[in-house]
Amino acid sequence: MLNRRTWLANLHNGLGTLALADVLQAAGAATDPYAPKTPHLPRKAKRCIFLFMQGGVSQMDSFEFKPELTRLHGKRIPGSHHVEGELQGRLTHAHSIVGSPFRFSQHGQSGRYLSELFPQLAGHVDDLAFVHGIETENPNHGPSTLQVTTGSQFPGSASVGSWISYGLGTENANMPGYVVIQDPRGAPVNGGHVWGNGYLPAAFQGTLLRNEGSPILNLARPSGISDQSQRAELEQLRKLNERFNEQYPESTELEARIASYELAFRMQAEAPELVDLANEPEHIRQLYGLNNSRTAGFGTQCLMARRMAESGVRYTLLVHGVQINANSWDDHGDVKGGMIRHSQEVDQPVAALLADLKQRGMLEETLVVWASEMGRTPFVPGNVGNKPGRDHNKYGLVMWMAGGDTRGGATVGATDDFSLRAAGEPIPIRDVHATILDLMGLDDEQLRYPHAGRLRRLTDIGGYVLKDLIL
Amino acid sequence: MFFRSVAPSIVSVLSLLIAVCCSPDRLCAETKSWPFRPVSEPAVPTTARVEWKSNDVDSFIQEKLEEAGIDPAPLAGKTMLARRLYLDLIGLPPTPDELATYLADTTPGAYGKLVNQLLDDPRYGEHWARFWLDLARYADTAGYEGDPDLPHAWRYRDYVIDSLNRDKPYDQFIREQLAGDELIDITGAGELPNPSAENLVALTFLRLAPFTEPRGDESRHEMLSEMTSTVGSVLLGLTVGCAKCHDHKYDPIPIEDFYRMKAFFATVQIPPPLRGDAFQIGGPTPTAFYRKGEADWAARKTQELRVEAETAKQQLPALVQHLNQRLGVVAGFGIQSLGGDFGNDYFFDQRLVTDDQTHITVVNANNNRWVFFTDARFSTTQGSLAGANRGHWYSGINQPTYASLGAATNGHGKPEAAFFNGRLAHLLVFNRPLTEEEIKLPVSSLSQLDGLRLWLDAADLDGDPATTNSKDQDSSAPDSSAQDSEGRRKVEEWRAKVGQLTLRQSDPALQPALSTLPGADTPAVKFEDDFLSGDPRFLEMLKDTAGSVVTVFASRDQDESYLFEIGGEGQFIATFVNPTAKVEGGVEDAIADATDDRITAVERRKVQSLRNLGKFLPQQLKRLQPMAMTLRHSIGPPYEPGVPTSRVMLRGYWNDPGEEVEPGFLSAITGDQAPAPIRLDTFKRWPTRSRRKALADWIASPSNPLTARVIVNRLWYRHFGRGIVETPSDFGALSEGPSHEALLDYLANKLIKNQWSLKSIQRLICNSSTYRQVSVRSDDVASQRDPDNILLWRYPVRRLGAEVVRDRILHASGRLNEERFGLPIFPPLPDAIEQRVRYDNSKWATQYGPEGRKRSIYIYQQRTLNMPMLQVFDAPVCDQSRPKRLESTTPLQALALYNGPLVTAEVPYFADRVITEVGGEPVDRIGHAIQIAWCRNATPQEIEQLSAHYSQFDNDRDAMISVCRILLNSSEFLYLN
Numbered sequence A: 001m002l003n004r005r006t007w008l009a010n011l012h013n014g015l016g017t018l019a020l021a022d023v024l025q026a027a028g029a030a031t032d033p034y035a036p037k038t039p040h041l042p043r044k045a046k047r048c049i050f051l052f053m054q055g056g057v058s059q060m061d062s063f064e065f066k067p068e069l070t071r072l073h074g075k076r077i078p079g080s081h082h083v084e085g086e087l088q089g090r091l092t093h094a095h096s097i098v099g100s101p102f103r104f105s106q107h108g109q110s111g112r113y114l115s116e117l118f119p120q121l122a123g124h125v126d127d128l129a130f131v132h133g134i135e136t137e138n139p140n141h142g143p144s145t146l147q148v149t150t151g152s153q154f155p156g157s158a159s160v161g162s163w164i165s166y167g168l169g170t171e172n173a174n175m176p177g178y179v180v181i182q183d184p185r186g187a188p189v190n191g192g193h194v195w196g197n198g199y200l201p202a203a204f205q206g207t208l209l210r211n212e213g214s215p216i217l218n219l220a221r222p223s224g225i226s227d228q229s230q231r232a233e234l235e236q237l238r239k240l241n242e243r244f245n246e247q248y249p250e251s252t253e254l255e256a257r258i259a260s261y262e263l264a265f266r267m268q269a270e271a272p273e274l275v276d277l278a279n280e281p282e283h284i285r286q287l288y289g290l291n292n293s294r295t296a297g298f299g300t301q302c303l304m305a306r307r308m309a310e311s312g313v314r315y316t317l318l319v320h321g322v323q324i325n326a327n328s329w330d331d332h333g334d335v336k337g338g339m340i341r342h343s344q345e346v347d348q349p350v351a352a353l354l355a356d357l358k359q360r361g362m363l364e365e366t367l368v369v370w371a372s373e374m375g376r377t378p379f380v381p382g383n384v385g386n387k388p389g390r391d392h393n394k395y396g397l398v399m400w401m402a403g404g405d406t407r408g409g410a411t412v413g414a415t416d417d418f419s420l421r422a423a424g425e426p427i428p429i430r431d432v433h434a435t436i437l438d439l440m441g442l443d444d445e446q447l448r449y450p451h452a453g454r455l456r457r458l459t460d461i462g463g464y465v466l467k468d469l470i471l
Numbered sequence B: 001m002f003f004r005s006v007a008p009s010i011v012s013v014l015s016l017l018i019a020v021c022c023s024p025d026r027l028c029a030e031t032k033s034w035p036f037r038p039v040s041e042p043a044v045p046t047t048a049r050v051e052w053k054s055n056d057v058d059s060f061i062q063e064k065l066e067e068a069g070i071d072p073a074p075l076a077g078k079t080m081l082a083r084r085l086y087l088d089l090i091g092l093p094p095t096p097d098e099l100a101t102y103l104a105d106t107t108p109g110a111y112g113k114l115v116n117q118l119l120d121d122p123r124y125g126e127h128w129a130r131f132w133l134d135l136a137r138y139a140d141t142a143g144y145e146g147d148p149d150l151p152h153a154w155r156y157r158d159y160v161i162d163s164l165n166r167d168k169p170y171d172q173f174i175r176e177q178l179a180g181d182e183l184i185d186i187t188g189a190g191e192l193p194n195p196s197a198e199n200l201v202a203l204t205f206l207r208l209a210p211f212t213e214p215r216g217d218e219s220r221h222e223m224l225s226e227m228t229s230t231v232g233s234v235l236l237g238l239t240v241g242c243a244k245c246h247d248h249k250y251d252p253i254p255i256e257d258f259y260r261m262k263a264f265f266a267t268v269q270i271p272p273p274l275r276g277d278a279f280q281i282g283g284p285t286p287t288a289f290y291r292k293g294e295a296d297w298a299a300r301k302t303q304e305l306r307v308e309a310e311t312a313k314q315q316l317p318a319l320v321q322h323l324n325q326r327l328g329v330v331a332g333f334g335i336q337s338l339g340g341d342f343g344n345d346y347f348f349d350q351r352l353v354t355d356d357q358t359h360i361t362v363v364n365a366n367n368n369r370w371v372f373f374t375d376a377r378f379s380t381t382q383g384s385l386a387g388a389n390r391g392h393w394y395s396g397i398n399q400p401t402y403a404s405l406g407a408a409t410n411g412h413g414k415p416e417a418a419f420f421n422g423r424l425a426h427l428l429v430f431n432r433p434l435t436e437e438e439i440k441l442p443v444s445s446l447s448q449l450d451g452l453r454l455w456l457d458a459a460d461l462d463g464d465p466a467t468t469n470s471k472d473q474d475s476s477a478p479d480s481s482a483q484d485s486e487g488r489r490k491v492e493e494w495r496a497k498v499g500q501l502t503l504r505q506s507d508p509a510l511q512p513a514l515s516t517l518p519g520a521d522t523p524a525v526k527f528e529d530d531f532l533s534g535d536p537r538f539l540e541m542l543k544d545t546a547g548s549v550v551t552v553f554a555s556r557d558q559d560e561s562y563l564f565e566i567g568g569e570g571q572f573i574a575t576f577v578n579p580t581a582k583v584e585g586g587v588e589d590a591i592a593d594a595t596d597d598r599i600t601a602v603e604r605r606k607v608q609s610l611r612n613l614g615k616f617l618p619q620q621l622k623r624l625q626p627m628a629m630t631l632r633h634s635i636g637p638p639y640e641p642g643v644p645t646s647r648v649m650l651r652g653y654w655n656d657p658g659e660e661v662e663p664g665f666l667s668a669i670t671g672d673q674a675p676a677p678i679r680l681d682t683f684k685r686w687p688t689r690s691r692r693k694a695l696a697d698w699i700a701s702p703s704n705p706l707t708a709r710v711i712v713n714r715l716w717y718r719h720f721g722r723g724i725v726e727t728p729s730d731f732g733a734l735s736e737g738p739s740h741e742a743l744l745d746y747l748a749n750k751l752i753k754n755q756w757s758l759k760s761i762q763r764l765i766c767n768s769s770t771y772r773q774v775s776v777r778s779d780d781v782a783s784q785r786d787p788d789n790i791l792l793w794r795y796p797v798r799r800l801g802a803e804v805v806r807d808r809i810l811h812a813s814g815r816l817n818e819e820r821f822g823l824p825i826f827p828p829l830p831d832a833i834e835q836r837v838r839y840d841n842s843k844w845a846t847q848y849g850p851e852g853r854k855r856s857i858y859i860y861q862q863r864t865l866n867m868p869m870l871q872v873f874d875a876p877v878c879d880q881s882r883p884k885r886l887e888s889t890t891p892l893q894a895l896a897l898y899n900g901p902l903v904t905a906e907v908p909y910f911a912d913r914v915i916t917e918v919g920g921e922p923v924d925r926i927g928h929a930i931q932i933a934w935c936r937n938a939t940p941q942e943i944e945q946l947s948a949h950y951s952q953f954d955n956d957r958d959a960m961i962s963v964c965r966i967l968l969n970s971s972e973f974l975y976l977n
Helices: A004-012 A020-031 A067-071 A121-127 A141-150 A160-168 A191-195 A227-246 A252-274 A282-287 A296-311 A335-359 A429-439 B010-022 B056-068 B078-089 B096-104 B110-120 B122-135 B154-165 B170-179 B197-207 B216-235 B240-244 B255-265 B294-327 B491-498 B536-543 B587-592 B601-623 B691-699 B707-720 B741-753 B758-767 B780-785 B802-813 B868-872 B891-898 B901-917 B922-934 B940-950 B956-969
Strands: A047-053 A095-097 A104-107 A112-115 A129-135 A178-181 A315-320 A366-372 A379-381 A397-402 A449-451 A454-456 B333-338 B358-366 B369-374 B402-405 B425-430 B452-457 B502-504 B546-554 B562-568 B571-577 B646-649 B657-661
Touching (some): A047 A160, A047 A335, A104 A121, A112 A121, A121 A335, A129 A429, A141 A191, A160 A315, A191 A315, A227 B940, A227 B956, A252 A296, A282 A335, A296 A315, A315 A335, A335 A366, A366 A429, A397 A429, B056 B758, B078 B110, B078 B122, B096 B922, B110 B122, B122 B707, B170 B197, B170 B691, B170 B707, B216 B240, B216 B255, B240 B255, B255 B646, B255 B657, B255 B691, B294 B601, B587 B601, B707 B741, B707 B758, B741 B758, B802 B868, B802 B956, B891 B956, B901 B922, B901 B956, B922 B940
Parallel strands (some): A047 A315, A178 A315
Antiparallel strands (some): A095 A379, A104 A112, A129 A397, A449 A454, B333 B571, B358 B369, B358 B546, B402 B562, B425 B452, B425 B546, B562 B571, B646 B657
8 A cells, every 4th residue: 555654755745845734733733723633542444435325315225125015015014004203194194115126135245135226336245334224303305414414403513524534633734634525416405514614613624626627626826826926925925924923922823824825835736636537547447437427427526535535635525416306316206217327326436436445455444434314215105106206214324334443244223124214223323423433533422622512522412332333 | 212322421420510509499699600690790999000091991900910910011002003993893904094094193082082983983883793693693595405595684684783883772682683573562453563674674583593494393393492592592691502402411401491491482483485485494574674765775776686687688698699609619409318228418419509590300210220310410420329329219218207398307307497498399209210301301391291190389488478489480389478577487377388389199089288297386298197108009109119209499599498308217318409508618618617718707707697697686686675584473373373382392302292381581590480470462362472572671681690791791702802701602600700700790780881882882892901902912921820811911813704804805905895784795706616506596696796895794695605715714604603703724714815716806906006096116015005904004124025026027017916915815914913
């Protein structure tokens, strides 16, 4: 594996600069939000790639094999006249079970059942650890998306990536610690809230990577300014700022401002190179499916994520799917057609990402998480009809993780025979978040930030680490 | 489950102790701890250095400094103080002239006069409203899915600016926002009285939380809980919301108290959504414009926007056509398919079709081979779509479930927002491929050919009389006489049009019916079920491996387009004319790519803004209606459910009711949990009325120990960057308590005595020596004993807020538009990011003109799109009440200031302004620029340094631009000192 420090050093050869962290540290470590911090726990993962599938992935057409649904296709859910909770109103009305139209078969040493929609991911099944029966609090897209990405269904909380970059700082001080690559077709529900820093300092917000042009907002010099004239101006600026700072020798913040300009312009040099996929060899481009119009979109996102991980970006959020329409996993109608389409867009890229990380020896240090905002119902209202779809099910979210200290092949939680609700104790999303933090070496108890009269944390009231998922 | 989730910690043990010590039944007046004990009237301390003191505030500060053995700092010079006061009180620096005027005033009271002058300046409200709007979680959209617009929320913003400028007594400010609809008593017949417009707008405060489409009791529970928490933290400085799920862990607020307080809000109702609202989040209430001249302004603005809308409508097509012709690339006549065997997007034969001629596309299928023609020219790609066709004639769609005419659905049968405003269209379906000779026939002959199954003539689909097609020769369109003044198709009207479509079939028995798509409020054509699936012959046609689809267009205008789509199972094939479709190398690329120099930046912006205006202006017009996004009192039975019994909701769950509670005040303050006295109306017709008024009266009472303390602390925090209580929205046990308890009470008392005048407190603060101290001071004793300057031994240096940074830049360039109040503004965003996060065109139509350069307080607060320039400088997306602004320093700030579009756009104006205002000597120019940016005279050293830099340039303007950019990036520009 490429040594990151060497790589960085190479990258900056010729610029003759110190790592910004050093500059900032010299200026007073307290003012540098990006300074790397020591994790609470000894864990292998140094970074995280979070794959978010917008719309609500149908669990019984992907990762949950429920033959009972096929058997009862077209019938009511047994005992559904007497149900409570969110599903009540829907289940007491006429509805019909929809069996999965897809074949399931066992894969890998673990013998886990996967549907035929994920043939390539199936090759990595022994690396994946699954969580079933995750429950969110609200079955609408907006709140549930926020709950999975920020821990709270209400806007204004800090996202998982913000917490992790807050807790760990950044490895590569010349790039933002938290990068977001959204679906080229558009933004997810809630837009920037999904990667918002909430009450954490702005330094920990996700930086949206642009698909074209300059990858980070405001990265390109204004037209008409050459590299040389920029350097000259910055030199003048540094002199003026230093003179101003002389009056306030105790202000580390003013020192940090000078340093921030140096970092900004190093970012200017590094970031464009980092997102330039032209350097990738043909076999890698093919691996991620960049040559196929169906997989090119998410394939590009996944390949970019690998490059981010390689350069030391702490947290990369990939979003597949946009605001609720045919390009999201929200298959209220024709779940068969929809699932074929969505899975074809992501199966190869995700498998490629895992394979590529593995072949570079990076999977050990990279936690990969697959998530959606909710599961779907095993039934359709009324009759099955021509092209049955599935509705929202806040009790049926499935997530998986891979890499780092994840115990490949493990499974935690389960749903009942109908994929309707958790069998036994449901798993709240905060438990999954606590587990992600743990896998990143962060202790949910210790990772806190004061806000509105409380020491806030990602899991709010605290989550239980799902220990069975961890080696 | 709950206990499982709460991990044990020292904190909870601690809280147990606190709960025991502070349980409400043990509270009585003399044992009440701060902050629950009444505001005292502290004596003003006597301090040693009387000559330093300007007013009583200083005595309290000095007392603490003396205790610590620290001397206060000398007072700053006049120039520095003027700059500080301007930036602090009005959020803008003094101009060189304003500064000179002040410096010229050498009378003893000059400083005090400046304080008064700035407090009376209307720009004061525009700056200070920000602190209240942060607390009020003000935004112009609701957040969540679709981030729907709250079209009248801006009136609340203006209400706050106006109230602060008028120095509305704070107690009244509270009453209006909590109970604006209950301030007038019921008289006469007992009908609910009409509250004043101002009070109705004020009530918007309660409704500003992010909100998504309600789901019954759960949403209501969350909505009222949020009101309770926000009112508790904003007005009382207590984290009441922590008691939603369990007794407060640190403060004496039992869970019952949360629900007793929540019960005050149980009477509110959100007005129903307006007809046509895409998201059902509730509508506005008619509320007149009340400020002097506001109604006239609205009428005038409405007229202006109407004209603008009309002009935009006419300009866009002409401009696009003009650009298209210049580029020699033209758009969108073709075939597109997606999904399944059809492969992905495939465009075919893109060229100009808006030439008023008739054009046809033919898709011929013959034994699974696809051949395309346009105007009898063969396609260059033959045989497949996207080169991956294993498909069959329509068999890729095993069972087409829909067909859509006039609206694209992209494969899922639900028409999307982008309409295809087809003017003339024929669709002909044959059950055999057409021969080359046939393809060359005129349309009229084509329709007579054998083998025709269906002929659909969708004339004048857009329903706009301005684009009738009477002059098209081969149109068999019926007379179109529908009037639609806005040119928008409403479904009813469209239905009428559908009825006029000519549908012909070789077999009259197979005449298809047309309707809108079920559940969709937008026009499309759907073949009724029995036509689609009920007739084997039609099914057979759709499954044919041989056949032909012919579409015919004639368009005069660039904004006219046409589409026919058939699909199912997520797959579709569409034939269309869409002049605005994205075409490789076309005008759309040139518009999207800011570096494409084939069109100018002005042209690019012009097209973008004209395009947005079509939806944006109607939304602006909606905002100008006399409405408010306010609340109303429940009408109750028989019209709607009565106000339900209030209960404790166990663990905060919406569906886990516990004991019944009556509206009541916090027992930590009152000492008991008795129900609140609520004055019933004399007619007893509204038994639940006046609840919120009772709460407001209790909060806004001089005897409430928290209200006055909390607000004076907020003011102090904004003036010094640090509160007397460091957590302005939490005076509870988790706060560190007040650094100057007596001072806090002194100020609270003053506020109440001064009829709750906020400005009177600010006047006191600004006139104090404490406030006037220098910021530059090295004092080893002080640094050692009080490194964080909590005791205020110098004026604290801090970074300016995001809004002030933006406003200052525009102020420096001389381009700040100082127009006050009014509609939200939409300033330019970098790299057109609004395009990527918006959900419809009505949201953000960038204003490149003076409107977009109004002060930052007027910027549209879109919850899903925080303006990057402000966001990097720590402006929050206001989803929750924000008591403080963070002050981070990041490289993204450097990028935003150095490379970002705002500074880049403004520096040339800044430079030109300097060149115009002073003489030709570089030294004078540099000096003047420094005066503008730093509000002081340049030092010789600075002049020397920048003159050397200046001299590197070939021409003065470039040199000046460079100097100006450096100044706008400097720390001295960004910091208040």
